[in-house]
Each structure stands twice: as structure tokens, then as C-alpha cells.
Amino acid sequence: MAEHPCGTCRFYQDSIWQPLPMASASLLSKGFVRRELAAGETLYHQGSGCRSVYCVSGGLFAIRSIGPDGTSSLMRLAYPGEIIGYRAFLKGGEHSTEASALMPSRVCTVAERDARHVIRASPAVLERIAKRCADGLDQCREQLMSKETVSNKDRLFDLLNRLMSAFGEEAGGGRRVRLPMSRQDLADLIGVAPETLSRLLSRLEREGALRASGRRIEMPADPAQRAAQR
Amino acid sequence: MAEHPCGTCRFYQDSIWQPLPMASASLLSKGFVRRELAAGETLYHQGSGCRSVYCVSGGLFAIRSIGPDGTSSLMRLAYPGEIIGYRAFLKGGEHSTEASALMPSRVCTVAERDARHVIRASPAVLERIAKRCADGLDQCREQLMSKETVSNKDRLFDLLNRLMSAFGEEAGGGRRVRLPMSRQDLADLIGVAPETLSRLLSRLEREGALRASGRRIEMPADPAQRAAQR
DNA sequence: CGCTCGGTTGAGCGTCCTCAACACCCGTGG
DNA sequence: CCACGGGTGTTGAGGACGCTCAACCGAGCG
Numbered sequence: 001m002a003e004h005p006c007g008t009c010r011f012y013q014d015s016i017w018q019p020l021p022m023a024s025a026s027l028l029s030k031g032f033v034r035r036e037l038a039a040g041e042t043l044y045h046q047g048s049g050c051r052s053v054y055c056v057s058g059g060l061f062a063i064r065s066i067g068p069d070g071t072s073s074l075m076r077l078a079y080p081g082e083i084i085g086y087r088a089f090l091k092g093g094e095h096s097t098e099a100s101a102l103m104p105s106r107v108c109t110v111a112e113r114d115a116r117h118v119i120r121a122s123p124a125v126l127e128r129i130a131k132r133c134a135d136g137l138d139q140c141r142e143q144l145m146s147k148e149t150v151s152n153k154d155r156l157f158d159l160l161n162r163l164m165s166a167f168g169e170e171a172g173g174g175r176r177v178r179l180p181m182s183r184q185d186l187a188d189l190i191g192v193a194p195e196t197l198s199r200l201l202s203r204l205e206r207e208g209a210l211r212a213s214g215r216r217i218e219m220p221a222d223p224a225q226r227a228a229q230r
Numbered sequence: 231m232a233e234h235p236c237g238t239c240r241f242y243q244d245s246i247w248q249p250l251p252m253a254s255a256s257l258l259s260k261g262f263v264r265r266e267l268a269a270g271e272t273l274y275h276q277g278s279g280c281r282s283v284y285c286v287s288g289g290l291f292a293i294r295s296i297g298p299d300g301t302s303s304l305m306r307l308a309y310p311g312e313i314i315g316y317r318a319f320l321k322g323g324e325h326s327t328e329a330s331a332l333m334p335s336r337v338c339t340v341a342e343r344d345a346r347h348v349i350r351a352s353p354a355v356l357e358r359i360a361k362r363c364a365d366g367l368d369q370c371r372e373q374l375m376s377k378e379t380v381s382n383k384d385r386l387f388d389l390l391n392r393l394m395s396a397f398g399e400e401a402g403g404g405r406r407v408r409l410p411m412s413r414q415d416l417a418d419l420i421g422v423a424p425e426t427l428s429r430l431l432s433r434l435e436r437e438g439a440l441r442a443s444g445r446r447i448e449m450p451a452d453p454a455q456r457a458a459q460r
Numbered sequence: 461c462g463c464t465c466g467g468t469t470g471a472g473c474g475t476c477c478t479c480a481a482c483a484c485c486c487g488t489g490g
Numbered sequence: 491c492c493a494c495g496g497g498t499g500t501t502g503a504g505g506a507c508g509c510t511c512a513a514c515c516g517a518g519c520g
Contacts, residue, residue, distance in 0.1 A: 090364040091365070134321045151475090183499060194499075413467060422508075425509080
């Protein structure tokens with residue numbers, strides 16, 4: 001019989017497609033596509049109108065905004081478990097950003113048509129999508145807030161910590177990670193010029209919070225906490 | 231018979247409660263309360279859990295965030311036509327901000343219970359609320375964006391223009407408005423220290439974009455445009 | 461009168477931006 | 491093998507902007 005397509009997913013219990021009555025589940029299965037993306041591949045383009053709902057189930061996505069002059073800037077990251085593309089789905093317009101994989105990644109896709117079918121049959125799904133949207137709003141406001149209250153250096157440190165805990169590995173009394181993005185992207189992410197980012201990294205390094213060499217970042221296990229505490 | 235409670239509202243055509251089948255409309259009427267607030271009155275408190283959905287139908291509301299240390303800061307304004315309180319409604323948690331009237335104002339309130347009843351009967355309403363949430367998200371990102379790209383002076387000018395067109399009046403070859411908030415609030419709104427706000431105003435004045443005296447702001451009609459163009 | 465409160469003005473300072481030069485990595489091509 | 495060039499990242503100098511602290515001003519009020 002129709003198993004729930006998210007049944008084996010690591011994020012099943014928090015899935016927006018769950019719980020679902022049997023009939024809706026088989027409806028969902030029809031429109032459900034699991035997709036692997038190589039690093040650099042783009043999932044959807046800014047301005048495109050293909051309004052699927054995507055659930056990141058592995059890897060990392062860059063949500064970029066492309067200015068009228070062609071320059072693009074990394075606005076935020078989407079980690080496994082996050083829903084992306086819901087904004088265009090809810091508003092029914094075009095995507096206002098583009099999403100591309102920063103490392104080999106996987107998404108589960110439900111095409112707009114099918115998603116709307118499922119929602120018609122099970123309105124609770126829409127409720128859960130709306131909740132994700134409200135979460136996104138909270139995050140955005142949080143970001144706006146921290147921009148005023150937290151120093152760029154600290155925000156960079158927080159970001160690196162987040163990446164470290166998501167993708168890092170243990171390495172002799174500390175952790176190590178290979179950053180999946182360029183300095184330029186890193187700079188965009190915390191909202192600073194690349195030169196400034198470089199200097200912030202130097203400062204963190206001088207303070208003993210980390211060691212950086214190219215895209216390799218190492219952080220001492222406990223000492224970093226103590227040093228960063230200051 | 232049960233008229234639609236929003237029927238006579240200036241924002242009826244964009245109402246989230248519209249269109250609605252007759253049966254749902256009378257359901258809505260039951261939970262529908264129009265409320266007048268005096269300047270300074272607060273609509274809901276941060277941390278409170280009474281999750282009505284509010285529609286601003288007149289006046290102006292301040293959405294404030296109150297820090298753990300008791301200091302409050304004006305995060306954003308809610309103009310007539312906007313829905314507020316939907317975040318707590320969607321997430322089912324407490325309000326993360328407080329809303330208070332900056333001038334004599336009016337809101338239309340639908341209590342959580344009744345709102346959920348209406349939604350159960352007419353899921354399209356939830357869809358419209360979700361859309362408003364996505365709008366809010368867009369606005370928030372827009373704000374984040376403009377923070378990086380637009381100077382504080384220009385952002386202040388834009389804000390004053392917005393207030394001017396919402397609440398200003400014609401006055402001898404220009405427009406005039408009485409600001410419904412303190413300098414501190416104005417400063418919070420554009421994310422700047424009060425001293426800096428004062429200087430920004432001086433600069434705008436020196437450039438001929440406006441004349442400010444206390445809470446009175448005057449803007450020349452066309453010359454301002456030309457002067458601001460520079 | 462003197463108080464407080466909101467607002468303005470001034471001085472000093474830190475941070476970040478811009479522009480520019482330079483260092484480095486790694487490919488291609490001689 | 492080495493020279494070259496582009497892309498990427500770092501470093502330096504100079505300047506703009508906003509923050510903080512502090513003094514001051516004016517209005518409203520006991």
C-alpha cells in the first residue's frame with residue numbers, strides 16, 4: 001500500500017506533510033520527487049515561476065538574491081530540515097531569490113499542483129506551511145535585531161560555530177570544518193565587505209578563537225569557549 | 231440577514247475574511263469586535279497569549295519589542311489595512327512583541343477561537359492569512375536589504391515621506407505632518423542612536439528636503455524632490 | 461524656582477567602507 | 491620546466507559614518 005513518502009526521512013516527525021490520512025498520503029506520493037544536487041547546481045532561479053515546495057533533506061543550500069545589475073549576494077543558508085520555496089508557493093508569484101546547492105545535497109520536491117491537491121484534502125498541511133513561514137519571519141526579525149545588537153565579529157563567530165556543528169568533524173582536541181563557500185559568500189552572509197571579513201577572521205584568530213587557512217577552519221574545543229567568553 | 235462584518239470597511243476588497251460563504255460570514259460576525267483605541271493604549275502585550283487576529287482599520291500602531299532588561303524599542307509600524315498578531319495566531323505561541331496605538335486608532339478583532347472556526351469552514355481564509363505572513367516576510371527581508379544598501383539619511387527621508395502621505399495635509403505649497411511619535415521612536419525605527427537621528431534631520435534640513443520643529447515636519451512640494459534628488 | 465524630560469550639539473573614538481597594491485593558487489601554454 | 495594570467499584572498503591607507511559620553515537647551519510642572 002501507499003507508504004508515506006517521507007516515512008524514512010530523518011525529519012519525518014517534523015515534516016509539514018505529516019500526519020496525513022492514507023488517501024492524502026497516496027495523493028502526495030504521486031507528486032513527490034527526491035532529487036540529488038551536485039555542489040553548485042541550482043534548484044530554482046530568481047524570477048522563475050515553478051512553485052514547488054522543497055524540503056531540504058541533506059547538504060546545504062545558498063539562498064541568493066540577484067540585483068538588477070546582475071550582482072548576486074548570498075542572503076541566507078538553508079539547512080537540512082528546512083522548507084524552501086514556500087514564499088512563492090504561498091504568494092503565488094515568482095521566486096524572489098535563487099537557491100543553489102553549496103555541497104552535494106538532496107531535496108524532496110512536491111510540485112505546486114500536487115501540493116495544492118494535498119492541501120485541499122488536508123488543510124492542516126497549509127497550517128504547517130504557514131507555521132514555517134512564521135518561523136521564517138521570526139528568523140528574519142531575529143537577524144534584523146542581531147544586526148543592531150551583536151558585533152560583526154560575534155556574528156561571524158556564531159555563523160562559523162553553526163557550520164562547524166552542522167558539518168564539522170572531531171580532530172585532535174578540537175573540531176575542523178571545510179567551509180562550503182567562498183570568502184565573498186561568507187562576507188555577504190554577515191553583511192560586510194570581503195576585506196572586512198578577512199580582518200574579522202584575523203582578529204578571531206589573534207584572539208585564539210579559531211585557526212583559518214583557506215577554507216579550512218579549526219576550532220579548539222574548550223579553550224575557544226573560554227577565549228570567546230572574554 | 232447576516233451582513234459581512236467587514237462590508238463597510240475601506241479595506242473590504244482586500245480583507246482576509248472575504249470572500250466568505252453566507253454561513254461562515256455569520257460565524258465570523260459572532261466573534262467580530264470593532265475596537266477604538268486612544269493614543270498610547272496598548273492592544274496586546276509581549277508575552278501575552280491571547281491570540282486574536284487584528285486588522286488595523288484606522289490610525290497607526292507601534293510594534294515594539296521589549297528586551298529582557300525592560301528597554302523597549304519600536305520595531306515597525308502597522309498602517310491601516312495591515313493584519314497584526316497573525317504570527318502568534320499561526321504559531322500558537324505568545325506574542326513576541328507588543329502593539330500600541332500611536333494615535334487614536336481602530337482595529338477589528340476576531341478572537342482566536344472564532345477565527346479557527348471560520349478557517350475550519352473556509353480554508354481559503356487561512357490561505358490569505360498565510361499570504362499576509364509571506365508579505366510580512368518580504369517586508370522584513372526588504373528592510374534587511376535596504377539596511378545594507380540605503381543610507382540612514384535616505385531611509386529616514388523615506389519613512390517621513392511615508393508618514394507624510396499617510397497622515398500629512400496640504401499646506402501652502404507643501405505638505406505638513408505632526409509626527410505621532412518621539413525622536414527616540416523615530417531613531418529606533420531606522421535603527422540609529424537618537425543623537426544620530428537628530429543630526430540626520432539637521433542634514434536633511436540643511437539640504438532643503440524638509441523643515442522640522444519638534445514634531446512638526448514640513449516638506450516643500452516639488453523643490454524637495456529636486457533637492458532630495460541630489 | 462528648580463526639577464525632570466526630551467531633544468540638540470560637540471568632541472573623541474571605533475568600526476567599516478573604498479581604493480589600491482600585493483600574495484597565492486593553479487590552470488594554460490611556451 | 492618555467493613564465494604568465496586570472497581568480498581569490500589579504501593587507502594597507504585614508505576617510506566617512508555612527509556610537510558614546512557629556513554638556514547644554516527649552517518646555518512643562520510641582
